[in-house]
Amino acid sequence: MTREQIVLALQQEYAARREENMRIYEQRRSEACEKCPGLAQVLDARHAAVLQGVRTSLLNRFKKPGENAELPNAMAVMNQRIAELLEAGGLPKNALEPVYTCPVCKDEGYVYDPSRRMCACMRQELNRRMLTELGLADNGHTFEAFDESLFSDQVAEGEVLSQRQRALLARKTCLAYADSFPDTATPNLLLSGKSGLGKTYLLHAIAHRLVERDIMPVYTSAYHLLEVARQAYFENNSEKLSEMMNAPILLIDDLGTEPMLQNITIEQLFNLINERQLRRRHTVISTNLTMAEFKDRYTERIASRLLDESSWRRLVFTGSDVRKKLKRSNP
Numbered sequence: 001m002t003r004e005q006i007v008l009a010l011q012q013e014y015a016a017r018r019e020e021n022m023r024i025y026e027q028r029r030s031e032a033c034e035k036c037p038g039l040a041q042v043l044d045a046r047h048a049a050v051l052q053g054v055r056t057s058l059l060n061r062f063k064k065p066g067e068n069a070e071l072p073n074a075m076a077v078m079n080q081r082i083a084e085l086l087e088a089g090g091l092p093k094n095a096l097e098p099v100y101t102c103p104v105c106k107d108e109g110y111v112y113d114p115s116r117r118m119c120a121c122m123r124q125e126l127n128r129r130m131l132t133e134l135g136l137a138d139n140g141h142t143f144e145a146f147d148e149s150l151f152s153d154q155v156a157e158g159e160v161l162s163q164r165q166r167a168l169l170a171r172k173t174c175l176a177y178a179d180s181f182p183d184t185a186t187p188n189l190l191l192s193g194k195s196g197l198g199k200t201y202l203l204h205a206i207a208h209r210l211v212e213r214d215i216m217p218v219y220t221s222a223y224h225l226l227e228v229a230r231q232a233y234f235e236n237n238s239e240k241l242s243e244m245m246n247a248p249i250l251l252i253d254d255l256g257t258e259p260m261l262q263n264i265t266i267e268q269l270f271n272l273i274n275e276r277q278l279r280r281r282h283t284v285i286s287t288n289l290t291m292a293e294f295k296d297r298y299t300e301r302i303a304s305r306l307l308d309e310s311s312w313r314r315l316v317f318t319g320s321d322v323r324k325k326l327k328r329s330n331p
Protein backbone atom coordinates (compact mmCIF):
# COMPACT_ATOMS: atom_id res chain seq x y z
CA MET A 1 0.00 0.00 0.00
CA THR A 2 1.16 3.51 -0.70
CA ARG A 3 0.97 6.28 1.86
CA GLU A 4 -2.07 7.69 0.06
CA GLN A 5 -3.89 4.34 0.19
CA ILE A 6 -3.17 4.06 3.92
CA VAL A 7 -4.51 7.59 4.50
CA LEU A 8 -7.66 6.77 2.54
CA ALA A 9 -8.21 3.60 4.59
CA LEU A 10 -7.73 5.60 7.80
CA GLN A 11 -10.23 8.25 6.71
CA GLN A 12 -12.80 5.54 6.09
CA GLU A 13 -12.11 3.97 9.48
CA TYR A 14 -12.50 7.35 11.16
CA ALA A 15 -15.83 7.89 9.42
CA ALA A 16 -17.00 4.47 10.66
CA ARG A 17 -15.78 5.34 14.16
CA ARG A 18 -17.76 8.59 14.16
CA GLU A 19 -20.85 6.69 13.10
CA GLU A 20 -20.34 4.03 15.75
CA ASN A 21 -19.78 6.66 18.47
CA MET A 22 -22.91 8.48 17.33
CA ARG A 23 -24.84 5.21 17.63
CA ILE A 24 -23.49 4.71 21.18
CA TYR A 25 -24.54 8.25 22.05
CA GLU A 26 -28.05 7.76 20.66
CA GLN A 27 -28.41 4.57 22.66
CA ARG A 28 -27.26 6.30 25.85
CA ARG A 29 -29.61 9.14 25.11
CA SER A 30 -32.68 6.95 24.70
CA GLU A 31 -31.82 4.97 27.88
CA ALA A 32 -31.35 8.22 29.79
CA CYS A 33 -34.62 9.65 28.48
CA GLU A 34 -36.47 6.59 29.77
CA LYS A 35 -34.97 7.00 33.23
CA CYS A 36 -35.25 10.77 33.47
CA PRO A 37 -38.70 12.31 32.81
CA GLY A 38 -38.54 15.68 31.04
CA LEU A 39 -35.03 15.10 29.74
CA ALA A 40 -36.02 14.47 26.12
CA GLN A 41 -37.75 17.85 25.86
CA VAL A 42 -34.75 19.76 27.20
CA LEU A 43 -32.40 17.85 24.90
CA ASP A 44 -34.62 18.62 21.93
CA ALA A 45 -34.79 22.28 22.93
CA ARG A 46 -31.01 22.44 23.21
CA HIS A 47 -30.60 20.81 19.82
CA ALA A 48 -33.04 23.29 18.25
CA ALA A 49 -31.22 26.20 19.92
CA VAL A 50 -27.90 25.04 18.53
CA LEU A 51 -29.35 24.74 15.01
CA GLN A 52 -31.00 28.13 15.33
CA GLY A 53 -27.71 29.61 16.55
CA VAL A 54 -25.84 28.23 13.57
CA ARG A 55 -28.51 29.50 11.20
CA THR A 56 -28.52 32.98 12.72
CA SER A 57 -24.77 33.32 12.65
CA LEU A 58 -24.72 32.21 9.02
CA LEU A 59 -27.45 34.69 8.06
CA ASN A 60 -25.96 37.53 10.07
CA ARG A 61 -22.40 37.10 8.99
CA PHE A 62 -22.30 40.58 7.54
CA LYS A 63 -24.71 42.19 9.96
CA LYS A 64 -24.19 43.53 13.40
CA PRO A 65 -22.27 41.31 15.78
CA GLY A 66 -23.85 40.16 19.03
CA GLU A 67 -27.03 38.77 17.51
CA ASN A 68 -26.29 35.46 19.17
CA ALA A 69 -25.25 37.01 22.44
CA GLU A 70 -28.02 35.26 24.36
CA LEU A 71 -27.12 31.81 23.09
CA PRO A 72 -24.24 30.93 25.44
CA ASN A 73 -26.39 31.96 28.37
CA ALA A 74 -29.36 29.90 27.21
CA MET A 75 -27.07 26.93 26.59
CA ALA A 76 -25.62 27.16 30.09
CA VAL A 77 -29.13 27.15 31.57
CA MET A 78 -30.16 24.13 29.51
CA ASN A 79 -26.94 22.23 30.26
CA GLN A 80 -27.49 22.86 33.94
CA ARG A 81 -31.07 21.59 33.66
CA ILE A 82 -29.90 18.46 31.78
CA ALA A 83 -27.34 17.70 34.50
CA GLU A 84 -30.03 18.06 37.20
CA LEU A 85 -32.46 15.78 35.37
CA LEU A 86 -29.76 13.13 34.84
CA GLU A 87 -28.81 13.19 38.52
CA ALA A 88 -32.45 13.02 39.54
CA GLY A 89 -32.74 9.88 37.37
CA GLY A 90 -29.76 8.30 39.13
CA LEU A 91 -27.26 8.90 36.30
CA PRO A 92 -23.96 10.78 36.42
CA LYS A 93 -24.46 14.36 35.32
CA ASN A 94 -21.98 13.96 32.44
CA ALA A 95 -23.69 10.78 31.16
CA LEU A 96 -24.69 12.45 27.90
CA GLU A 97 -21.43 14.03 26.90
CA PRO A 98 -20.58 13.42 23.26
CA VAL A 99 -18.71 10.15 22.67
CA TYR A 100 -15.33 10.67 21.01
CA THR A 101 -12.48 8.22 20.76
CA CYS A 102 -10.17 11.23 20.30
CA PRO A 103 -11.55 14.38 21.94
CA VAL A 104 -8.85 16.51 20.27
CA CYS A 105 -10.08 15.99 16.69
CA LYS A 106 -13.53 14.64 17.60
CA ASP A 107 -12.63 11.62 15.45
CA GLU A 108 -12.22 13.73 12.33
CA GLY A 109 -8.54 12.78 12.14
CA TYR A 110 -7.70 16.41 11.41
CA VAL A 111 -7.45 19.58 13.46
CA TYR A 112 -7.64 23.18 12.30
CA ASP A 113 -5.21 25.50 14.02
CA PRO A 114 -5.72 27.50 11.87
CA SER A 115 -4.81 25.43 8.83
CA ARG A 116 -5.87 21.82 8.45
CA ARG A 117 -3.36 19.28 9.67
CA MET A 118 -3.49 15.66 10.73
CA CYS A 119 -4.34 15.06 14.39
CA ALA A 120 -1.66 13.33 16.46
CA CYS A 121 -3.91 10.27 16.80
CA MET A 122 -4.10 9.71 13.04
CA ARG A 123 -0.48 10.70 12.47
CA GLN A 124 0.68 8.04 14.95
CA GLU A 125 -1.46 5.35 13.37
CA LEU A 126 -0.35 6.37 9.87
CA ASN A 127 3.32 6.09 10.90
CA ARG A 128 2.72 2.71 12.47
CA ARG A 129 1.02 1.41 9.33
CA MET A 130 3.68 2.80 7.03
CA LEU A 131 6.34 1.00 9.10
CA THR A 132 4.24 -2.19 9.09
CA GLU A 133 3.95 -1.93 5.32
CA LEU A 134 7.74 -1.63 5.13
CA GLY A 135 8.13 -4.60 7.49
CA LEU A 136 9.90 -2.40 10.02
CA ALA A 137 7.27 -1.84 12.71
CA ASP A 138 8.39 -2.48 16.27
CA ASN A 139 12.01 -3.24 15.42
CA GLY A 140 13.02 -0.10 17.31
CA HIS A 141 15.89 0.61 14.92
CA THR A 142 15.79 4.38 15.22
CA PHE A 143 18.54 6.97 15.36
CA GLU A 144 17.43 7.82 18.89
CA ALA A 145 17.87 4.23 20.08
CA PHE A 146 21.26 3.82 18.39
CA ASP A 147 23.54 2.36 21.08
CA GLU A 148 27.08 3.59 20.55
CA SER A 149 28.30 1.69 23.62
CA LEU A 150 28.12 -1.52 21.56
CA PHE A 151 31.07 -0.30 19.53
CA SER A 152 34.60 -0.45 20.85
CA ASP A 153 36.15 2.86 21.86
CA GLN A 154 39.66 1.46 21.46
CA VAL A 155 41.64 2.89 18.57
CA ALA A 156 43.07 -0.05 16.66
CA GLU A 157 46.65 -0.16 15.47
CA GLY A 158 47.08 1.96 12.33
CA GLU A 159 43.64 3.61 12.74
CA VAL A 160 42.86 7.22 13.61
CA LEU A 161 39.37 6.75 15.01
CA SER A 162 37.83 4.07 17.23
CA GLN A 163 35.03 1.88 15.92
CA ARG A 164 32.65 3.87 18.11
CA GLN A 165 33.73 7.19 16.65
CA ARG A 166 33.30 5.82 13.14
CA ALA A 167 29.89 4.42 13.99
CA LEU A 168 28.83 7.81 15.36
CA LEU A 169 30.03 9.52 12.20
CA ALA A 170 28.08 7.05 10.08
CA ARG A 171 25.00 7.68 12.22
CA LYS A 172 25.43 11.42 11.78
CA THR A 173 25.73 11.11 7.99
CA CYS A 174 22.67 8.85 7.73
CA LEU A 175 20.63 11.10 10.02
CA ALA A 176 21.54 14.21 8.00
CA TYR A 177 20.60 12.31 4.85
CA ALA A 178 17.18 11.29 6.19
CA ASP A 179 16.53 14.75 7.62
CA SER A 180 17.47 16.63 4.48
CA PHE A 181 15.86 14.34 1.90
CA PRO A 182 15.19 15.27 -0.92
CA ASP A 183 17.91 17.95 -0.66
CA THR A 184 20.65 15.57 0.44
CA ALA A 185 24.37 16.30 0.04
CA THR A 186 24.65 13.41 -2.44
CA PRO A 187 21.56 11.74 -3.92
CA ASN A 188 22.71 8.26 -2.88
CA LEU A 189 24.36 6.46 0.00
CA LEU A 190 26.29 3.22 -0.04
CA LEU A 191 26.85 1.54 3.31
CA SER A 192 29.47 -1.15 2.92
CA GLY A 193 31.22 -3.46 5.33
CA LYS A 194 30.97 -6.88 6.92
CA SER A 195 27.85 -8.11 8.71
CA GLY A 196 27.14 -6.97 12.24
CA LEU A 197 28.63 -3.49 12.02
CA GLY A 198 25.39 -1.54 12.07
CA LYS A 199 24.68 -1.01 8.36
CA THR A 200 21.21 -2.54 8.34
CA TYR A 201 20.37 -0.79 11.59
CA LEU A 202 21.19 2.59 10.04
CA LEU A 203 19.27 1.73 6.88
CA HIS A 204 16.24 0.96 9.06
CA ALA A 205 16.82 4.18 11.02
CA ILE A 206 16.71 6.16 7.76
CA ALA A 207 13.35 4.51 6.96
CA HIS A 208 11.99 5.29 10.44
CA ARG A 209 13.04 8.92 10.19
CA LEU A 210 11.55 9.34 6.71
CA VAL A 211 8.26 7.90 7.95
CA GLU A 212 8.33 10.34 10.87
CA ARG A 213 8.70 13.07 8.25
CA ASP A 214 5.64 11.64 6.46
CA ILE A 215 7.70 10.28 3.58
CA MET A 216 7.16 6.67 2.62
CA PRO A 217 10.30 5.10 1.17
CA VAL A 218 10.36 1.79 -0.65
CA TYR A 219 12.38 -0.68 1.36
CA THR A 220 13.51 -4.03 0.02
CA SER A 221 16.02 -6.73 0.77
CA ALA A 222 18.28 -7.58 -2.15
CA TYR A 223 16.76 -11.04 -2.04
CA HIS A 224 13.27 -9.65 -2.57
CA LEU A 225 14.55 -7.27 -5.22
CA LEU A 226 15.88 -10.23 -7.17
CA GLU A 227 12.55 -12.00 -6.83
CA VAL A 228 10.80 -8.91 -8.23
CA ALA A 229 13.32 -8.75 -11.07
CA ARG A 230 12.77 -12.45 -11.78
CA GLN A 231 9.01 -11.93 -11.99
CA ALA A 232 9.49 -9.01 -14.35
CA TYR A 233 11.75 -11.12 -16.55
CA PHE A 234 9.98 -14.48 -16.60
CA GLU A 235 6.40 -13.61 -15.82
CA ASN A 236 6.25 -10.29 -17.58
CA ASN A 237 5.02 -8.76 -14.36
CA SER A 238 6.92 -5.54 -13.95
CA GLU A 239 4.54 -3.66 -11.66
CA LYS A 240 6.68 -4.10 -8.55
CA LEU A 241 9.86 -3.41 -10.43
CA SER A 242 8.55 -0.14 -11.79
CA GLU A 243 7.46 0.76 -8.26
CA MET A 244 11.10 0.34 -7.24
CA MET A 245 12.25 2.21 -10.32
CA ASN A 246 9.96 5.15 -9.62
CA ALA A 247 10.11 5.42 -5.84
CA PRO A 248 11.50 8.83 -4.86
CA ILE A 249 13.65 6.98 -2.33
CA LEU A 250 14.58 3.30 -2.45
CA LEU A 251 16.40 1.46 0.33
CA ILE A 252 18.06 -1.84 -0.64
CA ASP A 253 19.33 -3.99 2.20
CA ASP A 254 22.07 -6.57 2.05
CA LEU A 255 23.06 -6.39 -1.59
CA GLY A 256 25.37 -9.27 -2.34
CA THR A 257 23.49 -11.92 -0.37
CA GLU A 258 20.93 -12.63 -3.10
CA PRO A 259 21.46 -15.58 -5.47
CA MET A 260 22.86 -14.77 -8.90
CA LEU A 261 20.50 -15.58 -11.72
CA GLN A 262 21.86 -15.77 -15.23
CA ASN A 263 21.12 -12.60 -17.22
CA ILE A 264 18.83 -11.19 -14.58
CA THR A 265 20.69 -10.06 -11.53
CA ILE A 266 23.33 -7.96 -13.23
CA GLU A 267 21.21 -6.52 -16.03
CA GLN A 268 18.26 -5.62 -13.83
CA LEU A 269 20.41 -4.21 -11.09
CA PHE A 270 22.35 -2.13 -13.57
CA ASN A 271 19.15 -0.84 -15.15
CA LEU A 272 17.65 -0.04 -11.78
CA ILE A 273 20.66 1.86 -10.48
CA ASN A 274 21.33 3.56 -13.80
CA GLU A 275 17.75 4.64 -14.44
CA ARG A 276 17.29 5.90 -10.92
CA GLN A 277 20.50 7.84 -11.15
CA LEU A 278 19.48 9.40 -14.48
CA ARG A 279 16.10 10.37 -13.06
CA ARG A 280 17.76 11.78 -9.95
CA ARG A 281 15.91 9.46 -7.61
CA HIS A 282 17.48 8.70 -4.25
CA THR A 283 18.86 5.25 -3.44
CA VAL A 284 20.49 3.87 -0.32
CA ILE A 285 22.21 0.49 -0.50
CA SER A 286 23.77 -1.61 2.22
CA THR A 287 26.17 -4.32 1.15
CA ASN A 288 28.56 -6.70 2.83
CA LEU A 289 30.82 -6.66 -0.21
CA THR A 290 34.03 -4.68 -0.56
CA MET A 291 34.33 -2.69 -3.77
CA ALA A 292 36.68 -5.33 -5.18
CA GLU A 293 34.15 -8.06 -4.42
CA PHE A 294 31.45 -5.85 -5.84
CA LYS A 295 33.27 -5.57 -9.16
CA ASP A 296 33.82 -9.32 -9.25
CA ARG A 297 30.20 -10.06 -8.63
CA TYR A 298 28.36 -7.36 -10.54
CA THR A 299 30.93 -6.25 -13.13
CA GLU A 300 32.87 -3.06 -13.46
CA ARG A 301 29.90 -1.34 -15.09
CA ILE A 302 27.79 -1.36 -11.92
CA ALA A 303 30.71 -0.83 -9.58
CA SER A 304 31.78 2.27 -11.48
CA ARG A 305 28.27 3.71 -11.06
CA LEU A 306 28.53 3.23 -7.32
CA LEU A 307 32.04 4.62 -7.17
CA ASP A 308 30.99 7.89 -8.76
CA GLU A 309 31.53 10.22 -5.83
CA SER A 310 29.45 13.04 -7.25
CA SER A 311 26.30 11.02 -6.72
CA TRP A 312 27.26 8.36 -4.15
CA ARG A 313 28.52 8.92 -0.65
CA ARG A 314 30.21 5.73 0.51
CA LEU A 315 30.36 4.84 4.20
CA VAL A 316 32.72 1.98 4.96
CA PHE A 317 32.04 0.04 8.15
CA THR A 318 34.96 -1.77 9.76
CA GLY A 319 35.64 -3.26 13.18
CA SER A 320 34.25 -6.16 15.16
CA ASP A 321 30.76 -7.64 14.91
CA VAL A 322 28.49 -5.98 17.49
CA ARG A 323 25.88 -8.73 17.28
CA LYS A 324 28.26 -11.11 19.06
CA LYS A 325 28.53 -8.54 21.81
CA LEU A 326 24.73 -8.27 21.95
CA LYS A 327 24.44 -12.05 22.29
CA ARG A 328 26.97 -12.07 25.10
CA SER A 329 25.15 -9.37 27.03
CA ASN A 330 21.66 -10.90 26.43
CA PRO A 331 22.23 -14.65 26.57
Ligand SMILES: [Zn+2]
Binds near residue numbers: 103105109
Ligand atom coordinates in the same frame (compact mmCIF):
# COMPACT_ATOMS: atom_id res chain seq x y z
ZN1 LIG B 1 -7.41 12.88 17.01
